[in-house]
Amino acid sequence: MNPRELALIRSWIQGISWDVIGEMYLDDADRNEVMRAVRQLREKLARKAQQLGLDADAKLWEQEREYSQEWMNRALKSVDTLKSKPDPRPQSEDHYNRWLPQQISARLASVKKIKTLADLAAFINQQGGVWWKKVPNLGKQSAEAIHDFFLASEIDLGVSLDLSSKKGTDLDVVVVSNRIAPLERFTPPAHLTGETGTNRAPIERCRIDARNDYESIMAWLSLWDEDTSTHRAYRKEAERFLLWAILEKRKALSSITTPDCAEYRRFLADPQPADRWIGKPAPRWTPEWRPLKGPLKPSSIRQTEVILSGLCEWLVRQRYLDSNPFSGLSTQGYGRRTNSTDRLLSPALWQQISTFAENQANNVALTESQRNDFRRTAFILKFAYQTGLRLHEMTKAKIGDLKQVSSFDGDQWWMDVIGKGNKHREIPISPNLMEGINAHLRDRKLGPVGYVSEGTPIIGKLRGESREALSESGLYQKLKGFFEDAASEVAGKDPLAAEKLKLASTHWLRHTHGSHAVANGVPLAIVRDNMGHSNIATTSIYVHTDRDERYKAMLGLSDKEKAS
Structure with missing residues (x-):
């Protein structure tokens, strides 16, 4: 299990509510999604316990939870026990x-x-x-x-299935060969195994039991459970790269150079020859299997490079490789996993990206279309930050959801929101956000609020039919692209902030809204109602007072030490 999964299952054991678990570890997933995730983790724990011969632990995870301190202690101990043991390996004589x-x-x-x-x-x-x-x-x-x-x-x-000699079967396996084949079925030519790769570190210094490139990849993949999406994703990228290095470059993976990596980037954007590399989804053991379904998008290529750079960096640290060939590529960067409470932007970083968006919206060096696009992005940032809406709530927001209410302090604007579980709530809309909404309507060649159809989406397309909403995927990708642009902007002065921005997504803006509101003294109950939490315990994850106070206190101690 990875750290997020461990934290999730421990929270469930300790009786944390479904809503809080979803908010903290599953990007605000609904109750059914959280329950499904917990069930899958329990099945994984039960399976590992069974394979290790720990019958009592297996039974613990197969049965329903109990609400007692004794059960909680046993479950937490079982998690620690199973986590501490390496994954078991099947033997031919096992039942x-x-x-x-x-x-x-x-x-x-x-x-x-x-x-x-x-x-x-x-x-x-x-x-x-x-x-x-x-x-x-x-x-x-x-x-x-x-x-x-x-x-x-x-x-x-030490045994294998050989069905290739049988007739009338659709379960024939791919014979181990040096043609296109999955990682576990591929055998490279003897001179391209990597045993004598030109980028190999001195063999006597190697920290892993790997004689060749295949074994080094398997050592790296062993860091993740085989049945996790992370393991599958990383295997896919390593597999593609190894096959490309050997079959297209006629090089061992451990002989690849930085210019080769740049060529691989171009290959992923246009994999040729297509009939060799591209195919429809097929089981790994069939002849129809291919490494790619088609050309990769720029965002997917960047993700590939992050993963492969991570592989090579790890092999350098293990002294298998002498250097990381990906380190010389531009726009590289990969960061650590973040806890849910870290998935927010500090006030300073928030101000930086807001200013960057506004500056780009007024940048005369850009085309009018590009400036319009940045104006919309700046509005989306403001709208997400001030409202704390979820992604699907933003894309569903309509002009008709806005309403003007009279009060003793003057007129107020509010917006009706239908959130998770079809729960209704109202959120306040500030005067400057109303100005932003009307400005975005003008950019779409539409009238202001009150003079435009109530069915008009608040966030809409700039081209084509301006009354159409920007889709969830469109809005998500728009902000991901912006965060990457902003990361490039701040990288020279603050590389750590740049790394954080590369990880940011739309949901970070919701976390930022909640955390900044609490930090500015907004009562938890108000933040709860505004964000649509059913339980104030969920909202409490945005309270960072204890951590902030601890940091300030220890910083004071450090300052005193300097002065003495």
Whole structure:
């Protein structure tokens, strides 16, 4: 489990509410999504406990939670125990029910001669591609799951499935070769394994048990659980890069240079020859499998470079590589994972990006279209920051949701919001935000509030049909692109701030709204109502007073030491 997953499951054990868990660890996911995430983590813990032979721990995670201090202590201890133990590796003589899902194991039990994983592999190879038809009630999907397990565990088990000689099968495997094939099925030419790579550090200094590039990649991938999305994403990127290095550059991965990395960037934008590299989604073990579905977008290419730079940087630290070839590329940067309470912009950084957006909106060096785009971005930033709305709430906001209310202090503007769970709330709209809304309407060639259709989206498209809303993905990508531009702007003076901006997203603005409001003395109950939290405990994650006071106190101690 990664740190976020560990924090999530521990919060659930300790009885933290679903809403708070969603706000802290799952980008404000709804209750059903949080419950599903917890269920998946429990299944993962139960599976690992079962594979380690820890029956009591497995039973703990398979059963429903108990609301007692004794159960909480046992569960927390179990998490620590399982976290401390390395992931178990299957052995050929293990009983299959230790490694395969319970439903599949129950089907296999009807075949008496199958007891171990070795027995199962022998049975499959003997029966051929449609072996699963010999097992009562076992379907093709379950057969593919078993096949995937054997492919992933081939090295540990020392056995493999060979169905290629059987006729009439759609389960044929890809023969291990030096052609396009998944990482676990690919064998490079002997002179391109990386054992003598030109960027290899002295072998006697290497800190990992890796003789070649494949083994070094596997050592890096072992840092993450195999069934996590992180492991799959990182494997995909390492796999593509290794295949490209060998098949296109005729180089070992450990011989790749910075100019090669720049060429790889261009390759990802236009993978050629397309028939070799691009294909429709297909199982990894079929001949139709290809590393790419098509050209990558610039944002995806940047993400690829971040991951591969992380791989190479780790290999440098392990003294497998002498240098990181990606470090010479422009616009590189990758940062640590952030806790949910860190996913906010400080007042100073918020002011910096707001000023940057305003300056770009008035930059005469840009085209009128570009300036309009930055004016809209500046408005979106202000709208998100002042309202604290979720992404989907912003894109659904309509002019008709605004209403003017008279009070003793003069007229006020409020907006009706339908949030999570179809809950209604009202949020105040400041006079300067109303000015921003009307200015954005003018940029879209529309009249001001009161003179435009109530169905007009508050945030809309600038080109085409100006009465159409900007989509959720469009708004998200617009702000992600802006944060990257802002990161480049501040990188020279504040590289740490630049790294933070590269991680920022629309949800950071919601966190920033809540944190800044609390820091400015707005009562928690008001912040709760404004953000649409059902429980004030959720809102309390924006209270950083204790941490801030601790920092100031220790900073004072440091200042006294300097003075003495």
